Amino acid sequence: MRALFPKSLFPALMGLLAACAVASELRFPPPEFETDYTMPGITTPPPRSLAMEYVDTALLVTALGLAAWLVHRRRSRRGLVALSVFSLVYFGFIRTGCICPIGAPQNVALGMFDPGYTIPLTALAFFLVPLVFSLFWGRTFCAAVCPHGALQDLVLIKPVKVPLWIEQGLGIVPFIFLGLGILLAATGTAFIICRYDPFIPLFRMSGSVFGLTLGGIFLAAALFIGRPFCRFLCPYGALLRLGSIVSRKAVRITPDHCTQCRLCEHSCPFGAIREPVKLPVTPNALAPERRRLTWLILALPVLIAVGAWLGSKLSVAAAKVHPTVALAEQFLAGDKAPAPATALPTPETRALGRAAETAPELIAAASEVRRRLGIGGWWFGGWVGLVIGARLISLSLRPNRTDFEPDRGACYACGRCYLACPNERVRLGLITPAEAAALQAHAPVPRPDAKPS
């Protein structure tokens, strides 16, 4: 009904407009035809209907529920692969992206800070629903609903182990990218999360050379590095990681008890499985760790303050990304050194022509953007300081793991580790308990260099 609205209104509107169009404004008065000529109308093809957006939202919720069921109840990798293929085809190649949960934090930020933009309900749903699911069932969105994750997961053929220090170091990039994306979206500067999305051009099979190249690079990397975009860039994954850390249910590799056979140890291509941690023999051995933790907690406010100060310095550079600021700067620079007159106008000269006509408003708008980015820069810098500090603190916390378990935040719930567990194979009736015992007996022995603590 909504989609038909413009069409049905059109003839009436046109009649009205024909009457209103003041002939004196036109250089050449519209003709009075003597023949029975009828004027063609303008077609106004409607955009994708709102009903389809609701269908998308319903499918998202259904797919998330199905993924949660497959991860925690069915424990089925095969089912998750099938769901991944569906998500890749529907949310990726058919829906071709926008607005997806990865970009939605920007819409939320713009909706909060720009009075002229109210976030559409479907965008709000796409932002919130996977997050709420992560609070209960972990990263089920990453597991099989996100087309970006599905694409990378399905092309992974020969996973290479990424050293833990690289993993932890690059692991803060998504949080920084999220902060930058929100800063630039809230000030109306740019939607960089969408601009530098590597896979949307592939889903559309159309895009800029830069976008398609970026997609190709990430896809090639995904053959050997498990989910490089999810692990080292995805800003929405950073939010889901936080949700997953406190989730009600987490992925358990073994269906009942862990025999610590280490067979699952290398089954995770994303380096998310963590070893059990033994407590030291003497309590005094913990003292240096406690001291380090105390220092890090005390250093956190300092890191935030330094970050905020550095961030405020960056905001002048960041403002250049905003088209209005860029144009105003170019215009003011051109005042001093007039550009050489070229025969043909270019987009740049036309933009400068517009700047010359509306100079006072343009400069006022640019300085307002600058001011807002100046405030935002403090917040963004503080956020970066907080992210680095929190990562250092989390690395110094002593986990109390007694079994082989996935890291709650890092686990994508892909289900690969389930079948690596002999107890799971027994549960499914694939092998007998005797065979499981034989498997466990031949399991890799603990490394001799493994520290007791």
Added chain:
Amino acid sequence: MSHAAPNPSSVSRRQFLREGMRLAAMTGAGAFVGLSIGRTGARENYVWQIDPSKCVYCGNCATACVLKPSAVKCVQAYEICGYCDLCTGYFVPEPNALNTGAENQVCPTAAIERKFIEDPYYEYNIIESLCIGCAKCVEGCTRFGNGSFYLQVRHDRCVNCNECSIARVCAGDAFRRVPASNPYFLKTSAH
């Protein structure tokens, strides 16, 4: 008291923290939804559209769109059109002859159809499948004619990117988000 065994109270403390955080997150999400729904304004989706009064016919629409050819096309406002024989949107300046010869046409893809109606009037139609949105005809018609040619985002083609890649580089700052129920700027009078 033994430190060697895992401390059960520490497990429950972590559990408590986790549940507290989850509750806080749920409350936050609920408050956020309430706040967003409570705000007045449009609930519907937005689409991108060009304000023809701000367009400076720079040509970026033809090159910057993620689609090739662009989702932006020229449209003809017949009510405004003067049906001129010498159409400045159709013919190059000082054409050899007022006919459909390619060397006389402004349009690089011959996407404008010139049709005789009655002396001395000609109708000009945009063939959308050929139009690339370069705005060359728009410039000719707007600067020297009635301005009945203008650019619009065609929503049967537009994939509605969250950030329109043409809007980013638009020389006239003419792109804006408009409500999806009213997705076109229909030109009603010249300029």
